Amino acid sequence: MFDAILLFINFAILQSGKMEKSGITKDAIERFRSGYNCSQSVLSSMAGKIDSDVTVLEKVASGFGGGMGHMQGTCGAVTGSFMVISLHCGNKYLDNSERTEEAYKLIKKFNSEFIKLHGTTNCMELIGYELDSPEEHDRAVENNVFERICEKCITDSIDILHELFF
DSSP states (O other), X not given: OHHXXXXXXXXXXXXXXXXXXXXXXXXXXXXXXXXXXXXHHHHHHTTTTTTOOHHHHHHHTTXXXXXXXXXXXXXXXXXXXXXXXXXXXXHHOSSHHHHHHHHHHHHHHHHHHHHHHHSOOBHHHHHOSOTTSHHHHHHHHHTTHIIIIIHHHHHHHHHHHHHHHO
């Protein structure tokens, strides 16, 4: 019961846009640990900052985890961040050309900062295991890859987003 109350309070704070970076990071990690993918965790935890509905964001990002559709391309924390940037710019600028140019500029800055920290944005290169192989997935779990690497990518993504515009 207490967990449900805490979740409701976190949701209410997120919706009001008043949650600080540490609270957003904590919320994103809790979401990831409860079964949301990396992209969903980043995007939905930022709902209050980008004036968006959490449930809609969870749905939008549902296919972007594991490097987009489990294809291990661009890291889901990165794609979730790109969506945050796009929504931020969409809310800030009425003119489509202006919003698009600003989004491209911020996405390039984000990408550069993420690569400085991790050397790549590629999921396979980041985690080093084939997610669709049951044996490799089990080894990744045994080696705490999701806690060590994915959670770090989620945390760093939120940090970079805050540095860019919050």
